[in-house]
Amino acid sequence: MSAWFFRRCLYAIPILIGVNLLTFVLFFVVNTPDDMARMQLGVKRVTPEAIQKWKAERGYDLPYFWNGDAQGHQVISKTIFFQKSVRMFVGDFGRGEDGRDILREISNRMGPSLAIALPTFILGLLVTIVCALTLAFFRATSLDFWGVVLCVGMMSISALFYIIGGQYLVSKTLRLVPISGYSETLDAWRFLVLPVVIGVISGLGASTRWYRTIFLEEVGKDYVRTARAKGLPETVVFYRHVLRNAMIPILTGVVVVIPSLFMGSLLTESFFGIPGLGSYTIDAIHAQDFAVVRSMVFIGSVLYIVGLILTDLSYTLVDPRIRL
Amino acid sequence: MLTVRDVRVAYTLGGLELTAVDGVSFDVAAGETFALLGESGCGKSATALAIMRLLPANGRILGGSVCLGEEELLALPECAMRRVRGGRMAMIFQEPSTSLNPVLTIGVQIGEVLAQHGEFPKAEARRRMIELLALVGISDGARRLDEFPYQLSGGMKQRVMIAMALAGTPEVLIADEPTTALDVTVQAQILDLMTKLQAERGMGILLITHDLGVVARMAHRIGVMYAGELVEIAPRREFFEAPAHPYAQALFSALPDAMRRDEELCTIPGQVPGLGEMPPGCRFADRCPHVMPVCREQSPDWRTVENGHVVRCHWQGGSAGEPCGKKGGDNQAAVSGEPILAVSDLKVHFPIRRGILQSTVGHVKAVDGISFELPAGRTLALVGESGCGKTTAGKAILQLLPVTAGSVRLAGTELTSLSPRQLRAQRRLAQMIFQDPFASLNPRLRVSEIVAEGMRALGGKMSTVERQVAVVELLQQVGLDAAGSGRYPHEFSGGQRQRIAIARALAVRPGLIICDEPTSALDVSVQAQILNLLKSLQNDFGVAYLFITHNFGVVEYLAHEVAVMYLGRLVECGSVDDVLRRAKHPYTQALLSAVLVPRLEGQGEVIRLQGEIPSPANPPAGCHFHQRCAQAMPVCRQRYPEVTATESGHTVACHLYA
Amino acid sequence: MNFQIVLLWSDALLWLLLVSVLGFAGLVLRSEPLRAAWGKIGASRKGMAAATLLVVFVLIALLDSLHYRPRLPDMAEGRPVYGVEVYSLLDVVLTQARTRLEKTYSAPFATRLYAKENIEQADGRRVRDYPRLKHGGTHLGDAEDGVAADAFVTALKGWALALALWILLAAALTAALAWRRGMTVRDSWRPPWRCRDGLAWDAVLWTLALILLLAVPLALLSADYHVFGTDKVGQSVLYQVLKSVRTALVIGLVPTLVTLPLALLFGLLAGYFGGWLDDVIQYLYTVLSSIPGVLLIAAAVLMIQVVIDTHPDWFASAVERADLRLLALCFILGLTSWTGLCRLLRGEAMKLRELDYVQAARAFGVGHTGILTRHVLPNVMHIVIISVVMGFSSLVLSEAVLSYVGVGVDPNMTSFGTMINNARLELGREPVVWWSLLAAMASMFILVLAANLFADVVRDAFDPRTV
Helix, strand or coil: CHHHHHHHHHHHHHHHHHHHHHHHHHHHHCCCHHHHHHHHHCCCCCCHHHHHHHHHHHCCCCCCCCCCCCCCCHHHHCCHHHHHHHHHHHCCCCECCCCCEHHHHHHHHHHHHHHHHHHHHHHHHHHHHHHHHHHHHCCCCHHHHHHHHHHHHHHCCCHHHHHHHHHHHHHHHCCCCCCCCCCCCHHHHHHHHHHHHHHHHHHHHHHHHHHHHHHHHHHCCHHHHHHHHCCCCHHHHHHHHHHHHHHHHHHHHHHCCCHHHHHCCHHHHHHHCCCCHHHHHHHHHHCCCHHHHHHHHHHHHHHHHHHHHHHHHHHHHHCCCCCC | CEEEEEEEEEEEECCEEEEEEEEEEEEECCCCEEEEECCCCCCHHHHHHHHHCCCCCCEEEEEEEEEECCEEHHHCCHHHHHHHECCCEEEECCCHHHHCCCCCCHHHHHHHHHHHHCCCCHHHHHHHHHHHHHHCCCCCHHHHCCCCHHHCCHHHHHHHHHHHHHCCCCCEEEEECCCCCCCHHHHHHHHHHHHHHHHHHCCEEEEEECCHHHHHHHCCEEEEEECCEEEEEEEHHHHHHCCCCHHHHHHHHCCCCHHHCCECCCCCCCCCCCHHHCCCCCCCHHHCCCCCHHHHHCCCCEEEEECCEEEECCCCCCCCCCCCCCECCCCHHHCCCCEEEEEEEEEEEEEEEECCCCEEEEEEEEEEEEEEEEECCCEEEEECCCCCCHHHHHHHHCCCCCCCEEEEEECCEECCCCCHHHHHHHHHHEEEECCCCCCCCCCCCCHHHHHHHHHHHHCCCCCHHHHHHHHHHHHHHCCCCHHHHHCCHHHCCHHHHHHHHHHHHHCCCCCEEEEECCCCCCCHHHHHHHHHHHHHHHHHHCCEEEEEECCHHHHHHHCCEEEEEECCEEEEEEEHHHHHHCCCCHHHHHHHHHCCCCCCCCCCCCCCCCCCCCCCCCCCCCCCCHHHCCCCCHHHHHCCCCEEECCCCCEEECHHHC | CCEEEECCHHHHHHHHHHHHHHHHHHHHHHCHHHHHHHHHHHHCHHHHHHHHHHHHHHHHHHHCCCEEEEECCCCCCCCCCECCCCEEHHHHHCHHHHHCCCCCCECCCCCECCCCEEEECCCCCEEEECCECCCCCHHHCCCHHHHHHHHHHHHHHHHHHHHHHHHHHHHHHHHHHHHHCCCCCCHHHCCHHHCCCCCCHHHHHHHHHHHHHHHHHHHHHCCCCCCCCECCCCCEHHHHHHHHHHHHHHHHHHHHHHHHHHHHHHHHHHHHHCHHHHHHHHHHHHHHHHCCHHHHHHHHHHHHHHHHHHCHHHCCCHHHHHHHHHHHHHHHHHHHHHHHHHHHHHHHHHHHHCCHHHHHHHHCCCCHHHHHHHHHHHHHHHHHHHHHHHHHHHHHHHHHHHHHHCCCCCCCCCCHHHHHHHHHCCCCCCCCCCHHHHHHHHHHHHHHHHHHHHHHHHHHHHCCCCC
8 A cells, every 4th residue: 555655656657757848948948038028028128138137036037957167066056957847846836926826825825726626616515416316317308318417508508608607696786795706704695605616517517527428438338227127215225335436437527626726716706805826826827927827736746646645545545446 | 026027218318218118918927936037238238227227327127017026116116116126126237246335345235234124232133144144155154255356256256146145135136147257157046046035035036037948947937028018928848848039049059069060050140129229010020030021010929839928929830840950060170180279388487576666476277288289170169167288379370479398389389489580471371360349450440451451451452342352352361241341340239240240361371260259149040150251261261160159059059179277277188079069177077067058958067167267367276276276186285197198189187087 | 903912820830630530531431340430420410400500601612811911001112001900701702790880889779879979969058968870770760660660571581582582492302312312303392311221301491491590580680780789899799700600610620639639649549559658648637637628728828928919020910919819729628638548548448459450460560560551540539539528628618718817819810709798897887788799799699509410429429339
């Protein structure tokens, strides 16, 4: 078990190095720091001196991989690659354009992100499974047919519409909850209800339909016939036999996103004014703050890889055939 | 006890309602085994599922009556039917590996039945489950209850299925092909178990099978089904001595065995009509050797042959099955000097990788040093139970798998050391036919393209026209209409697909064809057609066959020499008479004794083997067979026996003969 | 010549896609198993209805993909000079809707502007009121209350015209089908498209009826009114919606051109050969898929934007610049979305590799290329087709989100995303400016719904697992 865990973590390292190299190429080689400086400074103020100053302030005036002017280990460490990319491995993300420490921002903003993402995830999973089980239970009836039609309809609607429509209807017209905002106290639930509900609804169509297919695939298997031949009621057949087996493919898709919940949701957070990581990222993209975007890319990949490991772990919980 | 009257079942397919079972009536008495016999697609499983009211969503019972004792099952509300299912009437299925829920423990799955059909306190239930497992021959029940299905072998799973069925103390047990997926030695164990349980409990058993051997071993009365109808019901003795329906007679005469070696097997022309195209009148008329005009107009009524033996047939002639097979002429003389295939010490090991660096911690020794020779134009049967490595050996000989060690000489050329380019030139000499006729043809290619594949790859310069001519000729050689060459595989039946596969192999005029269970997925009557074809091709072209199989009837009929394989090694080799009549190795003897013969008598004393085949990753020390061998000696545990040979070339690897 | 043809990159790719789809259709017609599977789609009424809708969208997009620059009135020299503005055929068709600009927002069927202005009246007094529109409902003169009645009459005319058109179409189809099936004149009064065998023509005709009943009145009405209102700069929302169709289709289709070759090549190679090749390819797609999708797209688009901004000299016109950004976006979407399909194909190729017919081919010494092209590729095509049609709708939807995040298409390019993004900012106004948002959402919904329904039918027809 621990050997397996150790091995999986070892596998993660080359992947993270790959991610790191890819982002480095994307951010520094496709565009030179000079280009970035011009973008940030605007067309009017671009002078070679200003560019140099901008680069020096942010440490972009170093060579990429090899600093021939430096001494000793600084040949490698005094480079952009080392300063900007390698140091992310130890959690040093540097500062954003606004001069704030990125790591501190991230740790401050994780809470609000989770406050939205976690309830959305759990509630969404429960509601989806119940809906999909219901559809599968009533398979080949008109309830199933119209349920699927509804699902296809719901998944054809843009997430933006759910958010804008929900805000307009619930907050603006009915005035049930505030349109946007966040609070550090327990009072926060008033701000969270609407985004969570909208988050659940906007994902409902696609995942219900997907889970329904998984359930139906399981329902057709031989062991279900055996269970029926034992005289078990249909509900027991579904909840004890089908659900347990269907959880295996469902888990593949679900567990991997759990760590990424920390990243928050870009759309929800920015629409509802939640000071989480999602809105942080979106602000950074709008402001073209490359340091922040680069950090978020790296953290996102780390969390995804953690998710992959968790997925494998969770298999062992639901599938007795898999041993580590 | 179980009374089935005029049951009719229909399936809805593509908007059409097709009748799969049309007016089936029979009884199963307490303590009796009634066998429902028929080929695939004749509606026997649908009948069983209808009795349990377990038809899939697109199936529907159109009418009829099913009575269990006094109770009419088809009229019961679903909740009352649930008490019958698994309670008074239980069912076991063909495929034990998929019929158990993979993620629940054995204990949970048996416990469900107890909870559903009886009130047991928790501790009491567990004790009862251990009892049940002991009853079906699982001694360490307490441990097994907490295991999952994947931890059990196939035979063990079927025992668990039976224990599950017994948990509700049923009056009737429906067994749908209970041993078809199992090896012969395990099959013998399971059938014994069923007989024993029936004797103890007085259960009625409805046995559904296609295997005349199983019928001969188990049934008290037999019902023969054809195309959704029962055509004959007879007590065991009458059925085996004088089957009355031409279809039943044809089934018997299509069986391959040693007695028919020199003649062609009887075949039933054509195939079972599809659900949508049932002919009026007798449904067997189109394939019947005794067909009369009345057969095509009027469906025959039941006619009593003698007491308890009834048949639905217009033809009243006796059961004198005139020999239909013309002499096939066995080519005994074709043996000639150089063997076409010489395998020596062939090994195929698959590494097991574990650990951080995926280092190899062991090997699955699928094939572990086999040696044999196959003369040109002759047939060598490679027999053994599943997992013994026979298919791996076949593929390794064709260099479709990496060979670990040893040598394969094909027509004098050593294959294992050839470069891919040189190997390609040798490919023409040896071809392969596979078990599953549905997986062996690419569904996206036309028949002509499939057959021409070898010619394209190996045939050198051939014009398209020449190739087309050759394809048509090949199709005719394997008994297919040349008009089929433009069609796609899905339009053909299993037997026809197997013919296409044979034509594809023949296209490059190979000297050797490796046949990997080519008939095991086919019905008896179709199997006979394919065996006839293989035999006549051998006579005409002098092809040698390496015939991989577990069916001893086929071995007796077709093979000149037999090699018995156990856990990756050959335990016995010799001429077909030597091995099958004068078997020396205890494993061969046990294997042969477990084979069910489709005759009234002739089933000798079965040698019971304990347990099942060990894993080839971790074979027992010494002789691989010693743990299951009744005659094991201390030396057997210590070292693997040397091969000893007798004067007739009969070799055996056993310490008894050292 | 009065114009100069402008071939944008995205135009070329769209037309290339059309040609390859037509080529594929020809292939399907010649191969029986493929024809059987596509026949299932043709027999499905849901599929044919969705396909009809999609064809209409595609026609709009194709019309919008023939670009030209009009010749300016001649200067002194003989050399023709062409305008900077690039127009498409669709622009020509919609000249009226395109050119009749108002000052700013106006509601659908409004006769007056949305915002109050100081109006100088005839007597010189200045009042603050909603000014009359320059184009919307001007034919009514002072009878501004008559909008509903007038619009209703026009709509009635439209419906009558639509009905007539539809009957004409239905009759033509009836005749064609009757002729093809060799029916006698006497039989042909019964609509042969009611036959349930073959293609579900009835669904096509009913969908066409719906489209005509909607489109013809809209066309007639838009001669007098801004049926969907106008946006901030006074442009007709209807015109914008129609222009957005092409953007959506480009976004939905062009990434496949990147995805397919990558996924097919890597997936089949990894699955078929295994070993170190498999390890390398798996590593590659794990790295790519471990980066959060939106972030990777955002990062890449930002980078591309920097390139575009620092090289203004590369582009002859704003349209070409926007087009390049669109193309870059498609390219990036393709690069980030091939991993899923690749994984599927790898798994399938691993299964196929062990199948008996592949083994048989190997026993003949057929080379790896031969096996891959003859035996493996044709048997994974169903997965490819399913994933392409299912990917279409998610790509269209993601365009809107990306535009909101600020990494979508060029802000100057009309798309559902930019429309929604612009309209969103006006939701805070009182009374609400809802029409632009609603029009974009509704038409995007129809497009995606049609695509999803079609994908559903395609999946049912091709997926061996579906019952």
